[in-house]
Amino acid sequence: TGVATMKFKSPPVNSLSLDLLTEFCISLEKLENDRACRGVILTSAVPKIFSSGLDITEMYGKSPEHYAEFWRAVQEMWLRLYGSNMVTVAAINGSSPAGGCLIALSCDYRIMVENPKFSIGLNEAQLGIVAPFWFKDTFVNVVGHRVAESSLQLGSLHPAPQAHRFGLVDELVPEERLQEKAAAVMAQWLALPDHARQLTKSMMRKAVLDRLVAHREEDIQNFISFISKESIQKSLRMYMEMLKKKKS
Amino acid sequence: TGVATMKFKSPPVNSLSLDLLTEFCISLEKLENDRACRGVILTSAVPKIFSSGLDITEMYGKSPEHYAEFWRAVQEMWLRLYGSNMVTVAAINGSSPAGGCLIALSCDYRIMVENPKFSIGLNEAQLGIVAPFWFKDTFVNVVGHRVAESSLQLGSLHPAPQAHRFGLVDELVPEERLQEKAAAVMAQWLALPDHARQLTKSMMRKAVLDRLVAHREEDIQNFISFISKESIQKSLRMYMEMLKKKKS
Amino acid sequence: TGVATMKFKSPPVNSLSLDLLTEFCISLEKLENDRACRGVILTSAVPKIFSSGLDITEMYGKSPEHYAEFWRAVQEMWLRLYGSNMVTVAAINGSSPAGGCLIALSCDYRIMVENPKFSIGLNEAQLGIVAPFWFKDTFVNVVGHRVAESSLQLGSLHPAPQAHRFGLVDELVPEERLQEKAAAVMAQWLALPDHARQLTKSMMRKAVLDRLVAHREEDIQNFISFISKESIQKSLRMYMEMLKKKKS
Numbered sequence: 078t079g080v081a082t083m084k085f086k087s088p089p090v091n092s093l094s095l096d097l098l099t100e101f102c103i104s105l106e107k108l109e110n111d112r113a114c115r116g117v118i119l120t121s122a123v124p125k126i127f128s129s130g131l132d133i134t135e136m137y138g139k140s141p142e143h144y145a146e147f148w149r150a151v152q153e154m155w156l157r158l159y160g161s162n163m164v165t166v167a168a169i170n171g172s173s174p175a176g177g178c179l180i181a182l183s184c185d186y187r188i189m190v191e192n193p194k195f196s197i198g199l200n201e202a203q204l205g206i207v208a209p210f211w212f213k214d215t216f217v218n219v220v221g222h223r224v225a226e227s228s229l230q231l232g233s234l235h236p237a238p239q240a241h242r243f244g245l246v247d248e249l250v251p252e253e254r255l256q257e258k259a260a261a262v263m264a265q266w267l268a269l270p271d272h273a274r275q276l277t278k279s280m281m282r283k284a285v286l287d288r289l290v291a292h293r294e295e296d297i298q299n300f301i302s303f304i305s306k307e308s309i310q311k312s313l314r315m316y317m318e319m320l321k322k323k324k325s
Numbered sequence: 326t327g328v329a330t331m332k333f334k335s336p337p338v339n340s341l342s343l344d345l346l347t348e349f350c351i352s353l354e355k356l357e358n359d360r361a362c363r364g365v366i367l368t369s370a371v372p373k374i375f376s377s378g379l380d381i382t383e384m385y386g387k388s389p390e391h392y393a394e395f396w397r398a399v400q401e402m403w404l405r406l407y408g409s410n411m412v413t414v415a416a417i418n419g420s421s422p423a424g425g426c427l428i429a430l431s432c433d434y435r436i437m438v439e440n441p442k443f444s445i446g447l448n449e450a451q452l453g454i455v456a457p458f459w460f461k462d463t464f465v466n467v468v469g470h471r472v473a474e475s476s477l478q479l480g481s482l483h484p485a486p487q488a489h490r491f492g493l494v495d496e497l498v499p500e501e502r503l504q505e506k507a508a509a510v511m512a513q514w515l516a517l518p519d520h521a522r523q524l525t526k527s528m529m530r531k532a533v534l535d536r537l538v539a540h541r542e543e544d545i546q547n548f549i550s551f552i553s554k555e556s557i558q559k560s561l562r563m564y565m566e567m568l569k570k571k572k573s
Numbered sequence: 574t575g576v577a578t579m580k581f582k583s584p585p586v587n588s589l590s591l592d593l594l595t596e597f598c599i600s601l602e603k604l605e606n607d608r609a610c611r612g613v614i615l616t617s618a619v620p621k622i623f624s625s626g627l628d629i630t631e632m633y634g635k636s637p638e639h640y641a642e643f644w645r646a647v648q649e650m651w652l653r654l655y656g657s658n659m660v661t662v663a664a665i666n667g668s669s670p671a672g673g674c675l676i677a678l679s680c681d682y683r684i685m686v687e688n689p690k691f692s693i694g695l696n697e698a699q700l701g702i703v704a705p706f707w708f709k710d711t712f713v714n715v716v717g718h719r720v721a722e723s724s725l726q727l728g729s730l731h732p733a734p735q736a737h738r739f740g741l742v743d744e745l746v747p748e749e750r751l752q753e754k755a756a757a758v759m760a761q762w763l764a765l766p767d768h769a770r771q772l773t774k775s776m777m778r779k780a781v782l783d784r785l786v787a788h789r790e791e792d793i794q795n796f797i798s799f800i801s802k803e804s805i806q807k808s809l810r811m812y813m814e815m816l817k818k819k820k821s
Contacts, residue, residue: 217470222713226778230681433726517726
């Protein structure tokens with residue numbers, strides 16, 4: 078059918094580690110270069126979570142070189158996904174904070190399970206960190222400036238029904254109908270001639286993609302100097318300890 | 326009353342041929358220079374159709390010189406209409422795909438007959454062609470980035486009620502009340518002092534207008550090289566054949 | 574609690590005179606530099622009016638030097654408020670036209686009394702004057718391009734329920750619950766770490782703030798030459814006479 082499905086399967090919460098990001102980029106590139114593949118559905122093989130976002134352990138207590146390598150992989154993932162020539166559909170079958178939300182935002186269409194216990198949003202501010210400008214640009218393109226401004230400042234995680242109300246997700250479905258719905262949406266998008274659709278997609282996203290390409294090294298340096306700060310490292314440690322306590 | 330009404334009357338479907346575009350620009354220029362005229366209502370004299378958009382026969386099997394002349398006329402129409410100092414109200418009494426939708430988008434206010442059989446949208450992608458960047462800019466200014474992105478990629482034609490829901494049209498009315506409503510809206514807009522209103526309109530639209538002015542020749546060359554492609558010519562031929570079959 | 578409340582108290586209608594603007598900037602700067610202060614609630618001590626906007630008597634029959642000084646104070650107020658590091662909440666307990674609306678738009682969050690007799694909007698066009706580009710930029714950031722375009726051209730004053738529908742205000746409450754609600758919203762925003770929230774806010778607003786900073790003197794000259802026009806002075810005189818008649 079020309080449609081691939083990529084399932085995040087990195088228990089317990091599909092954290093985007095350097096390894097997972099690298100693997101994701103390689104898989105995406107393979108599909109991109111496979112002329113038989115025209116669309117990809119992103120979903121999770123782990124119950125209740127789509128992806129918990131960037132792996133905090135990659136950002137804590139590591140060397141500047143490691144931070145640089147990690148951040149370049151995050152950028153690479155976004156550049157490939159947001160700029161993909163394929164039709165990309167996010168089938169969001171669980172919560173999707175931070176980097177998980179970015180992955181969903183970078184797709185062409187977002188379908189989420191209607192369960193209000195599942196939430197989605199760029200909640201970086203809650204951890205004391207700042208979403209980079211290209212997370213912000215991607216978010217503004219989807220929900221507009223006003224919603225993005227307050228949601229980013231508050232680090233809001235929106236329950237699925239709320240996220241749907243302001244367009245952060247395009248559609249809600251019962252969990253058992255998610256994959257069927259994703260396939261139907263994909264079929265609708267693939268009914269269009271590829272070439273015109275791809276040029277149109279590129280026209281819509283080029284400005285935002287070009288902006289990161291033009292400032293990529295600067296963005297890496299910003300990340301390193303921000304994440305290396307003692308106060309930020311302390312915030313991350315406290316957050317990780319809180320997560321551990323929650324688990325036990 | 327200072328209000329002119331321009332009715333598209335080029336049966337069967339008000340295709341925007343080179344002749345019609347040229348005539349439209351001349352009429353618009355006359356009104357623009359007529360100090361007694363402060364507003365114009367655009368509507369159709371052909372039942373069930375506002376305008377079917379650019380005349381495909383002008384884009385099929387012609388010389389590069391013809392394509393250049395045609396595209397320059399399309400640009401000219403938009404530059405004059407989107408940049409008009411007059412109040413412009415679209416009274417959309419039928420379907421309005423592609424270039425017909427662009428005309429509506431370029432007005433200050435859009436009122437559409439509430440009939441769900443009438444649809445509106447930039448459906449270029451359905452024909453395998455790509456709406457140029459200034460169609461896109463005009464569309465984004467009206468419906469925002471998210472709706473524009475999916476609607477352009479899918480080449481969606483939105484039934485009137487759906488178009489109203491996301492702001493592609495401002496108001497729906499029963500067919501028999503359309504002209505009366507357009508006149509009432511016009512009166513409301515003309516109650517404002519012209520000078521302040523015109524400067525405000527220019528402030529809102531200048532960035533997008535300037536962008537085409539700055540890239541006009543490049544945009545013509547892009548159009549010629551795109552439309553001259555064998556694959557595009559083939560798409561257009563198939564589309565025209567499909568339309569013929571539909572008719573018979 | 575780290576929260577200051579600033580109440581406009583300049584009867585009868587909280588006009589933004591040069592004196593009031595100067596005092597407002599000084600107070601804001603003091604709070605900004607006070608490390609104990611993290612948030613400010615803006616509201617009115619005058620019944621039924623939040624602020625009537627710029628004081629027209631500062632714009633009528635004065636010298637170019639006076640116009641320059643006045644306009645610089647208006648710019649300064651906006652630069653400080655829109656760019657504030659503090660959390661800013663507008664508790665809108667009355668009508669809020671023109672400059673009053675700008676103040677509300679410049680806050681992080683807008684709560685308005687649900688009374689439909691109270692209205693809000695950038696109604697400059699009604700007076701024959703044009704909202705400057707940075708009023709427009711601030712407005713577009715809140716309500717989007719389409720709503721801003723028609724609302725600015727019509728000089729619309731939106732009753733509170735309508736303003737809420739398209740996001741010009743974030744929330745409506747009964748008058749007796751306004752201050753309690755503002756405090757609750759403030760507490761929610763202050764629950765976030767300041768540093769990340771401030772960097773995020775700056776990222777969202779920087780482009781628009783920078784644009785005025787880059788064109789500040791030009792914007793002052795534009796204001797002087799526009800406001801000095803005989804036709805504009807006449808419009809303002811007629812408007813002031815109309816206001817006087819209304820009162821008596």
